[in-house]
Structures are given as C-alpha cells and as structure tokens.
Amino acid sequence: MTEPSSPWATPDTQTVIETVRPAPAPPSTGGAGGAVRVAPGYASGRVSQGGTPPVVPPPDVIASGPDDDDDPVRRNTRIMKWLGGxxxxxxAIGLIAILVSALTNNATTPGGLFNRQAEGPSDTRPELARRCPPPSIPPDNPNRGGAEVPPGPRTVDNESGISYKQYGDPWRPLQENWRxxxxxxxxxxxxxxxxxxPDYDGQxxxxxxxxxxxxVPAAVNDGMVLDLHCVGDQIxxxxxxxxxxxxxxxxxxxxxxxxxxxxxxxxxxxxxxFDQPGLRAKSELVSIALVDLGKPEAAILYVSIPDTHRQFDYVADEAPESIRPV
Structure with a gap:
C-alpha cells in the first residue's frame, strides 16, 4: 500500500501573494498518481517554520506614474506652469496697484503718468465772467475824465454807481424790483x-x-477789463x-x-x-447802455417804450446819454 505523497515533497515553485480565500486544493502530481491534498491547518502557499519564511507584502503606495524628475518634457512643463502662474x-498685483492709485489720485512717479495734481476748486466766477472772459488784448478805453452833470432832477443808483435823468408824469419812481x-x-x-x-391779460x-x-459782475476778482460787446449781447x-x-x-x-x-x-x-393775446402793443423800442466804471461790476441802464406810447421813444436815446458815474 503506497502512502500518500507529502505536501513538502513537491518541488519549490514561485510564491504568489494574494488575498487569502478558501479555494479548492490545486491538483498535483504525486507518487503512484495519487491526488495531493493540502495538509490540515494550512492554506495554499503557507509553509511551516522549517520552510521558506513568509513574504511580507509591501506597503500600499499610490502610484504617480513614471518619475517626473527623470522626464525632461514633464519637468519643463511643470516649470513653465510655475513661471506662467x-x-x-x-x-494682477500691478493692475490692483494701478487701480488703487488712480482711484485715490496718488502720485507714483514724479512727472510720470500718474502724477496728477489735485484738481482745483470748481469755477466760482460770476456767470457773466464765465461767458464773457476778459479779452486777451485790453481795448483802448481810457478814462477821459468826469463829464459835467446835466441840470435837472436825477435818479441816483449808488449800488450800480451811476445817475441819470429823472422824468416827470406819467413816469413814477420804481415801486418794485424787476428781476x-x-x-x-x-x-x-x-x-x-x-x-x-392795465390788466392786459385779465389776470x-x-x-x-x-x-x-x-x-452785473462782469470781471474776475479785481480785474478791471470788461468785454462790453459780449456782456451787452448777453444782457x-x-x-x-x-x-x-x-x-x-x-x-x-x-x-x-x-x-x-x-x-x-x-x-x-x-x-x-411780438403778438400776445390781450396785449395791444405789438412791438417795443429797447435801449441798453452798459458802462465800464473801472471796477468788476458793470453798470446797466435798460429803457423800454411800447409802441402804444411812441411819444416817449426819445427817452430811449436821452436817458442813456445822461448817464454819469457817482
């Protein structure tokens, strides 16, 4: 009677490490053609203390592909990414700095692009001074001395700095301001x-x-030169x-x-x-005299005579001619 072949009698083979799981005993060629079975208490691939020491599986390592340091293409790509970033x-930092500088009006370089000076105050000149700035070449308008004041009653406007002829009935002193x-x-x-x-419109x-x-303020601060043409047209x-x-x-x-x-x-x-419903007058004679008194304020005399009272048209010429500084 032939004894079953011992599991240790088989020749050495390559050891494969895999997850231990129950499996059927591998077939093996033994003496006399008998089937080889696994010894009780052992799994496939295990050996006794007297055999080959067990192989310890290597620690789990996350594979990252081939070593990038040894690949010049990958290394150069990585360097370019760093440089680009x-x-x-x-x-981005430069743009932020420029934006902050522009918003805060800070100068970064003397005489440079962003060396913006603080903006001056808003234009506070009188309206007429903005519309009619002094001429670059002052006109030849010398003061020819005070003319003799005509005799008779006069209207004196100390605020404007002039006086002029005063007329009798139906003329009366001004009762209210005209603006x-x-x-x-x-x-x-x-x-x-x-x-x-009177009551020409029924209201x-x-x-x-x-x-x-x-x-009217016609010059700037202490300026004494007036553009009388521009000022007169605006009035x-x-x-x-x-x-x-x-x-x-x-x-x-x-x-x-x-x-x-x-x-x-x-x-x-x-x-x-003009043609205004309810108004009999269809036209009006107007004269405007603008006088340079040698100060920033220009004096004005404004005369208006409706065509319903043409007998007073002469006042449009006579009153301006009677103007004298006070």
Missing amino acids: GAILIV DQGDLKITYRIGQDFVTE GDDYHATILSGH AADVRVSFYPKGNQLEQLDARDLTLGGRPARLLKFRLH
Whole structure:
C-alpha cells in the first residue's frame, strides 16, 4: 500500500501573494498518481517554520506614474506652469496697484503718468465772467475824465454807481424790483416806470414802460477789463426771454461803442416785435447802455417804450446819454 505523497515533497515553485480565500486544493502530481491534498491547518502557499519564511507584502503606495524628475518634457512643463502662474500673479498685483492709485489720485512717479495734481476748486466766477472772459488784448478805453452833470432832477443808483435823468408824469419812481429770468438773473432795483396797459391779460398783470438801472459782475476778482460787446449781447438776450412774449423777433437798430460820463460804454438799440393775446402793443423800442466804471461790476441802464406810447421813444436815446458815474 503506497502512502500518500507529502505536501513538502513537491518541488519549490514561485510564491504568489494574494488575498487569502478558501479555494479548492490545486491538483498535483504525486507518487503512484495519487491526488495531493493540502495538509490540515494550512492554506495554499503557507509553509511551516522549517520552510521558506513568509513574504511580507509591501506597503500600499499610490502610484504617480513614471518619475517626473527623470522626464525632461514633464519637468519643463511643470516649470513653465510655475513661471506662467507667477507672471499672472505679478500682473494682477500691478493692475490692483494701478487701480488703487488712480482711484485715490496718488502720485507714483514724479512727472510720470500718474502724477496728477489735485484738481482745483470748481469755477466760482460770476456767470457773466464765465461767458464773457476778459479779452486777451485790453481795448483802448481810457478814462477821459468826469463829464459835467446835466441840470435837472436825477435818479441816483449808488449800488450800480451811476445817475441819470429823472422824468416827470406819467413816469413814477420804481415801486418794485424787476428781476430777469435769463442766465444772469440781474435785479433792477432803481428807476422809473408807468403802466401802459392795465390788466392786459385779465389776470391782474399790467404792461409797463420802464427806465431801469442795475449792475452785473462782469470781471474776475479785481480785474478791471470788461468785454462790453459780449456782456451787452448777453444782457439783451436775457431781457428778451424775461420781459417779452415768447417768439419775439429782434430788429437791430444800433450797436456801438461810445463814452458815457467819461467812461467806456456800449449801447444797444433794437425793436422787439411780438403778438400776445390781450396785449395791444405789438412791438417795443429797447435801449441798453452798459458802462465800464473801472471796477468788476458793470453798470446797466435798460429803457423800454411800447409802441402804444411812441411819444416817449426819445427817452430811449436821452436817458442813456445822461448817464454819469457817482
């Protein structure tokens, strides 16, 4: 009777480490063709103390592919990524610095692009000084000395710095201020007027003939040079929109430089044509005298005579000619 072949009698084979799980005994060729079985108490691949020591499995390692340091292509790609990321970071920091500098108006380099000086204060000049700055070449308007004051009653406007002829009935001293609604907002406080058409619109408004004086800041600070042409045109535009019906038409009669009371002056004379429901007057004669008194304020005399009272048209010439500085 032949004994079963011992498991240790088989020749040595390569050891494979795998998860231990129950498995059928592998077939083996033994003596006399008998089947080889696994000895009780052992799994496949295990050996006794007297055999080959057990192989310890290596620790788990997360594979990262081939060694990048040994691959020049991968190494160069990694370096370029680092350089690109650094460049983007530097550009971002630079843009942030520029933005902060622009928002805070900080100078970064003397004389450089961002060396912005602090903005000056807003333009606080009078409206007329902004619209009519002093001419670059001062006009030849010397003070020719004070002219003799004509005899007779006079209207004196100390605030404006002029006096002029005072007229009798129907003219009366001004009872209320006249304020234009144009750009200059000039207020006329001194003068004479009379009603030519009472309650012409059925709402209690009266129409007047007027002789009004006022003044307007026409120069900057202590500046003494005035552009009388520009100032006169602006005043004429303001009275048209302030005291006359909309859509009025201007007929220019005179526009010249002259001397009034020994001071440089500008005279404008025109007729305004209009058509206002309820108003009998269809036109009005207007004269505006602008006088340079040698100070930042220019004096104004404004005369208006409706065509319903043409007998007073002479006042549009006589009153300006009577102007004298006070």
